[in-house]
Amino acid sequence: MKKILINFAHPAKGRSNINAQFRAAVENIEGVTINDLYANYPDFLIDVAREQKLCESHDVIIFQHPFYWYSTPAIVKEWLDLVLEHGWAYGKTGTALKDKWCFQAISAGGDATTYRVDGANQFTIAELTSPMRATANLCLMEWLPPFAVMGVHRGLPTEQVTGHAEDYRRLIIAIRDGVLDKDKAQQAEFLNANLDDIMLRA
Numbered sequence: 696m697k698k699i700l701i702n703f704a705h706p707a708k709g710r711s712n713i714n715a716q717f718r719a720a721v722e723n724i725e726g727v728t729i730n731d732l733y734a735n736y737p738d739f740l741i742d743v744a745r746e747q748k749l750c751e752s753h754d755v756i757i758f759q760h761p762f763y764w765y766s767t768p769a770i771v772k773e774w775l776d777l778v779l780e781h782g783w784a785y786g787k788t789g790t791a792l793k794d795k796w797c798f799q800a801i802s803a804g805g806d807a808t809t810y811r812v813d814g815a816n817q818f819t820i821a822e823l824t825s826p827m828r829a830t831a832n833l834c835l836m837e838w839l840p841p842f843a844v845m846g847v848h849r850g851l852p853t854e855q856v857t858g859h860a861e862d863y864r865r866l867i868i869a870i871r872d873g874v875l876d877k878d879k880a881q882q883a884e885f886l887n888a889n890l891d892d893i894m895l896r897a
Contacts, residue, residue, distance in 0.1 A: 696726055697871050700753035701800075704732045704760040704768045713802050713847055713856050717759060720864040726871050728753065732770045739773055746778045747791065755796040755870055756836075758827070761847075762803040765816070765823045775830060784834045796870070796877070797831040798839035798886065799824060800863065806846035821884065837877065842866060842886040862887050869894060 701721065705714050722729045730749060750756060760768050778784070783791050809815040810823070820843055831838040844859045866886055869875045880886060880893040
């Protein structure tokens, strides 16, 4: 069974129905640890030793956050800057994260049509999240494409939000139980594009 760490980062989580539902859908799953960065570090004074121990004791590291200005909330950048130390996360002796899985679970205001070369944002989600992918690569981690829910600012029907939350829970359980086909998943645009396609067949 894989142990999963979810670094949850939302500076205004009380106003985010979809992120609240995502979190509620997975926080009671055995083997899953929710690490609420803004709750734990309201002053941004990140306990590097604590965070490194958390990473070392888990097999999968997920960053769950809204897609702010084509990137992450500020505390995620602070986490990356401080926690991923040379000699621990990367460099000749930095192998603490080697072979651990990593991906983002993001909610974006614009819908999928805006994240295209000919769309309003001009770049794809894959292009805009490439710094996180490059970080995972440097740290010798196994990168997976994001679990992404789009069009949040226009408002999603309750049944769609519930469906996305159920898919998130299903994905987390599949990863925990070793029934996600990593190679197929890495070829997908989003992990939630078609979950059935990236599940291992018995």
